[in-house]
Amino acid sequence: MTFQRILSRLKKYPLKDYIAGFLFSGKFDRKGVLVYSDGRPYPKIIHKGGTLVAGNCQFYSGVRLEIGKNGRLEIGNGSYLNRNTLIICEKRVDIGRNCKIAWDVVIMDSDLHPLNSEPLVNKPVFIEDNVWIGCRSIILKGVTIGEGAVVAAGSVVTKSIPPYTIWGGAPAKFIAHINAPKDDVAATPAQAIYE
Template sequence: MYLKNIIKNPNIIVGDYTIYNDLKNNPKNFERNNVLYHYPINNDKLMIGKFCSIACGAKFIFNSANHTLSSLSTYPFPIFFEEWELDVKNITNAWDNKRDIVIGNDVWIGYEVVIMAGVTIGDGDIIGTGAVVTKDIPPYTIVGGIPVKPIRKRFKQETIDILLKIKWWNWSDEKIYKHILDIQNGNIENLI
């Protein structure tokens, strides 16, 4: 299913042709089942590029899932502002606020991957099944594990540099159709 067609939350931005497949739940429930602790009060965003493939059970864990580490207690007192006579405008002090989650273009996110708040995933990355992403990943890197560690680069650096320069995912549909076999077969010289 094209994910862009089912997203209603304005703080979730999905690029064209990005797909999501769910073998356990209705993929139309992506926002509820896969984007967790994403409360409007934080104004944090999930930004997913074009031509990404997201496997079943991938989870995006946002700031509100965290408990603050700067307090002497991890208990989220600000959430219960009325009971503790705290100011409601300080509710976000209950957790450590990180950045948005940003997923590049042409990224493959494997089965039941967990991506934490504040992470940027580069264009062309592959994230292995069951991985937990806690830090940024540079473009065209294959990663896996808990927490993720680089396994290897997908291509030689000169090929990565060309792909990042031409950004084929921003081409018109007509130009992509014209070069689809070159893209599929790795004929980088025909894309320059």
């Protein structure tokens, strides 16, 4: 990395964020540059032996990641987890590139406890690239959220969401289609809506 690139990155985020990100990143099995910002409480990882992989992503205060002994949590480049996001991964949770996850979002691949002595059921959660998840949404086990999809604030997602659609409500229901970006333009979902 050249000296100019290092300086430009340091101008973008305060040095304390890089130091906190470096300390936080020690719990990851494979990682890029993790930038932590926004003060206390610091992000927390409860790592019970599973695999935790992250690209160049950002974590805000209060983020909590819980990975079970057989779990695998992957977070792609350019994604961020905003304040108080909780991810519980007993089997597998994949978050794609450039995903924007708002405050107080809960993502779980498990019900966390069995009912009536039935075995615990875990189903993977896949969040594809360029997904936006609104504040206080809940993403439940076995869900795939397609590329470029938007989940409205306060939604409870109980079934898979197709790419380039907007869903909202409890349980989440289809609201609208989003125009897929043209091949030559890397549009965000918001840009695609207004084209």
